[in-house]
Amino acid sequence: MSKIGVFVCHCGENISATVDCAKVAETAGNYDGVAYSVDYKYMCSDPGQNLIKSAIKEKGLTGVVVASCSPRMHEPTFRKACAEAGLNPFMCEMANLREHCSWVHEKGEATTEKAIDLVRILVEKVKYNHSLSEIKVPVTKTALVIGGGIAGIQASLDIANTGHKVILIERDPSIGGHMSQLSETFPTLDCSQCILTPRMVEVAQHPNITLYTYAELESLEGFIGNFKAKIRRKSKSLDEKLCTGCGLCTTKCPAKKIPSEFNEGLGKRTAIYVPFPQAVPNKPVIDRINCTYYIKGKCKICEIVCPTGAIRFDQEDQIMEVEVGAIVIATGFTVKQPDFFPEYGFGKYPDVITGLQFERLASASGPTLGEIRRPSDGKIPEKIVFLACAGSRDPAKGIPYCSKICCMYIAKHAMLYQHKVHGGKSYVFYMDIRAGGKMYEEFVRRAIEDDGVNYIRGRVSRIYEKNGKLIVDGADTLLNAMPVEIEADMVVLATAGVANEGAEELAQKLHISYDPYKFFAEAHPKLKPVETNTAGIFLAGACQAPRDIPESVAMASGAAVKVAGLFSQDELTREPIIAVVNRQAPPVYSSCVGCFLCISTCPYQAIEKEEIKNRNGEVIKSMAKVNPGLCQGCGTCVAFCRTKSIDIQGYTHEQMYTEVMALLNEY
Amino acid sequence: MDDLIKRAKELIETSAVKVVIGYEQGTGNKTRALFVEKSEDADKLIFDSRCVQNLAAYVTKKEVKEKGKMAIAATLPVMRSIIQLASEFQVNDNNLLVLGITPESKLIEFGNLVEVETFVHQYTIEIDARNKEMLDKLAKMTQAERWKFWIDELAPCFKCYACRAACPMCYCHQCTVDFNQPQWIPVPSHELGNLEWHIMRAIHLTGRCIDCDACYNACPLSIPINLLTKKMLEDAKEHFGGYQPALKGDHLMSTYKPDDKENFIH
Structure with missing residues (x-):
């Protein structure tokens, strides 16, 4: 028999102004399996939490329902309180009487009735709760920074200076971004290049930073601490090891009338070019769209004049796979x-x-x-x-x-x-x-x-x-x-x-959200300005909204601290709210029939095939298996599985059914 | 179908396959499935216009699979079912040989499932005129009329599950209705139970049903349950750009594409 404690919070007057909290507590006290029920002014306060802790110890509670606010803020609070009193934290459930009831309804009996219903649902659910333990996943202590403008440069340097490895990718031939184009900077009128170029050089020389220019993110898989990124290194048509950056090729190139991107079309450049004299790396690339050789099939003057033979006309794009634990997006505007x-x-x-x-x-x-x-x-x-x-x-x-x-x-x-x-x-x-x-x-x-x-x-x-x-x-x-x-x-x-062109596609590749203007969305406008809604992916600079240099730099350092914080642990703990495929005794092994539609439906590539073999090594059953490190507990596979072979821990079929029936049945 | 009998005998005699699945004369004017394991049994094989049962329903059965490599006399709907089953990893070239029977009643032996797929893709899945008319009629009804139509039609169903047994796509060992902790779909044959069962079946078959009508043909009460799956087929065509079983296809209902016409998902 369950011994459940119900703790109804007034939230000052946020709940008690419209809900009769004492009545809710009294009614809940009469339900089967409820051993203790009480209301209190602030359940999240220290005395409130102590109320829960002492009830767990004294009454020997097996489950706790806190009827208060949305779990978003205080679920960790109450779970921690339960854990401190010796109850498994996942035996604690929260009924949202504030956002789902008191704030949206007027004072009245019906409002209290709804609050009672919300509590009853959770009381019935918690009877089917099981103790769960947190999942530990290792952290790859390398960061990927996308975008080599001032924000990306600052983030890379700050992370690298904490002793962690950084991979910085930039889609243009040089890092520097918009800041390198500026003449002077406000409000001091100091020269932009003079303060930026030392940082650019520092990036190139830093032992912890690997810089790839002319490179873009191709795809991203994985999750916080364990991302796998594919990076496309666009062909520079150049052997960078041989090139000394002497610049002879750029002076001899016959295609001289190409509008210079760096000069915003006001100047001209050649087809083989270094975008600006202080570029990092200071080695040219061939712009294949405008190069005479790629257009007409002959020219190759740069190859003839190059003293080290570094030109490679047949060089192809390279796809490189890297493993990283965190990502800072600094793609600018x-x-x-x-x-x-x-x-x-x-x-x-x-x-x-x-x-x-x-x-x-x-x-x-x-x-x-x-x-x-x-x-x-x-x-x-x-x-x-x-x-x-x-x-x-x-x-x-x-x-x-x-x-x-x-x-x-x-x-x-x-x-x-x-x-x-x-x-x-x-x-x-x-x-x-x-x-x-x-x-x-x-x-x-x-x-x-x-x-x-x-x-x-x-x-x-x-x-x-x-x-x-x-x-x-x-x-x-x-x-x-x-x-x-x-x-x-x-x-x-x-x-x-x-927002940059291609911002939407990049957001989709990274599985992060963005606003109607296609700027990337922060997790919270005030309290989480550098986080995204995807754990382990952070924002810096003008990719989030128009930002000036001091703000971009501050954001970059903020994001870098988040990354460093993440990298300060060897393992991450994750909530065990993940999907599991059932296992049964032989010869059935599982009700899963191995149609693997769940694999195509999973947005996190978290489901794989598992083969069950007999002692001779022959496959006797092929079934789905959820990788607990990758699963985000979204439940799409559960809805899709025809045989109901998948359950989300903490939200099982049985728990959901019980909740629905608790609402439908008369009490 | 002398070619079929001859080929079946060869396959059994050379042990190329362990069982050939085809049709034989049943009681009355009916045909039934035949499982040829000895070459002399192959003489019982028949094929004519009465042979409409979808034999693909047997290739996922444990009792048949256990015998070893199977060969199947497959009409166009059967071949479509096989391709869908292969895409769901239930059959493959190692355990199934397809002896295709074209709509012109010609025998084609396929070397592998890719060839079967190529053959199947020559034909699109079309809902026949009589059923199309019925679907249009239903679409024109008011919601209340349509509700009454289905309540009345489904009322006599006593859940014999013949529809499930006849359907090649209903191969799960544990059907949703057999899942009883909790019992989401009520087992009793009352109004709600019948409704939930048939709606659930139609939903589970969306993007998988190849419109063979096996469920309707198997129903002892001739309840037009195939109209539900046909409607889903039509809707799938409208909203997801049509359906044709494919070996390495994106499953219609489970695949997300970034270029989806609905932008709310972005």
Whole structure:
């Protein structure tokens, strides 16, 4: 006979305001098998937990039902309390009287009746509970970092410095990401490359970091502590061991007119190229789409000039399999490109550019060597207009969110312009100035007050060309929406920061969730900002939402600590809520007939074939077997199994049936 | 079917197979399954239009399997069943030889199941006109009318499980209805019990049933239970792009594809 204890929590007034907790406890006390039933103001408090512990000891309880809140927060609390009193923690169940009852119903008898039903279901279930023990799985102490921008670099270095191995993959030929493209950084105006490149070099030289550039994630299997990742190393058409990075090939390559991605199309590059002089690794790759040899079948000039014979035209992509215990995703973001802003003539007028393009113009390593010259004719613009919120905060454009970094970089751009073009006039159209951050507001005020940037609060309706000038039509909402028209020489759009192309596919490969804008979703917006809903996979930087450099770095270090914490143990404990295939006495062995439809239905590749052999080694039965390390306890296979041969521990057929019948039967 | 008799004799005599499954004359005007283990028994083999029983139901039976390698006289529905069974790992080339009988009543011996699959894929599964009409009629009914139709049709069922015994896909040692801890599907032949049993059967056969009508033919009360599986076949076609048994196919109901037309799953 079961001896069950029922503990009804008032949750302050959260439950007791609408549910008669004393009545719930009293009614539950009369059920068969209930040995003790009580209500209390805060069951999760120390005295509340002691109530449970002492009842277990004194009454010799065999099962506990805590009728309180959602198990999400306090299931571990109450299970731990039970375990401390000597009861198996999986003999403890929680009835959710708060989220499922008191919060969603008004005060009344029916509400109390529902609370009683919820308790009864669990009382009946707990009679069929069995003691379970936690599962231990080993941890592979190597991290995979995807994306070699500042976030990925920081995460890799931080993890590597804790003494663990890191594999960093980057899809471009060099690490560095967007930060390497920036001229100066706000709010200090220090040179972006000067502070970034030492980190890039450190990554390349760190004994714990293995760097693969020009590489992408092909597929991922496994679970926390035990992932198996396939990485596609795209062919660089180069033997990296032989290449010395002398760069002769890049000077001789005849295909010289390819728009440079690094310079945002404002400069040109060759088909065999190093994206920028400080690239890590500083060795070229051949862009096969634009290479004369791959297009026409002849050229091979790079092969002829290469002093070490490092060019490999027949090199193929390599698929590499690695085992890792944790993953940090730092794949970054992208900005909205042409054709998204027809009203601003973007893509039609060469002198309407994006903020990232302006960064290249202002950069000493850029196509104009740091002089602000407009793309059309190379003239220095005398009047320049900056447009904030190009796409951002615009539900009509499908981007209702704030891209966050633009207010600050516009102030920086305007300031750089004023510093470089003496006597030039700059205008900023803005909706609000969002300069929350250390020294951020002061930075914007400096642009306005010291450098004389004209800030106009209002939006721009259109931009068109007239007599070689870009006419910017806007309104000043601080002057009663007075129309403003500026004849500009150049316009810079702070285009919205959006999720990377392919973010959705990557999320599906990784089995992580993402938001409607295809940014990866954190596990909790406040308390778990770097975790994903998939255990062992963490986020850093702008792949989660638009982020500036300090935030990306902070997130990366946060994610690195999570990884280091995970790697601090040799084994992980997991809840034993997993599927098991039944076993029976010979000659049946199991009711499983081995149709293996469960294998195709399992989203975690956790089911495998098991062969039962006789003493002569002949297979006498082929049946399904669940790998306890991989199973996440989702129950899809249980629903699929026609013979009902699979049960989820803690949620068995018998327990579920009992719960349903407890609800349907009269008491 | 002289070729069939001749070939069956050869197979038994050379011990290429231990048993040949085919049809023989039964009582009255009926045919029944014949298991040829001695070559002289092969003379009893017949094949004509009355031979509609799905013999594939026997290849998963322990008593038949135990004899050793089997050969089976297989009409098109039987061959389809065999391909589905092979995809569920119940038969393979090592334990089954298929003596195909084409819709034109010609004998083809297949070297392996891949050849059977190729042959089967020449034909699509089509619901016959009479049943199609019935399905359309049911679809046009109101929910209440349809409910009454099925309550009335299923009322006389006394759960003899002939439908289950005749179905080649019902090969589980422990059927859901035999699972009694807990007893999800009620065993008694009352309204609810009958309804749950037949709905469960239709669901378990979705994406697996090859529309051979063996269940209907086996029913002593001629309850049109095959309409349920036919409806599932139609729905599968509409929502999952059709069904054709395949050796290495993605199972219709258990496979998730990233390019699923429904995006809620992403």
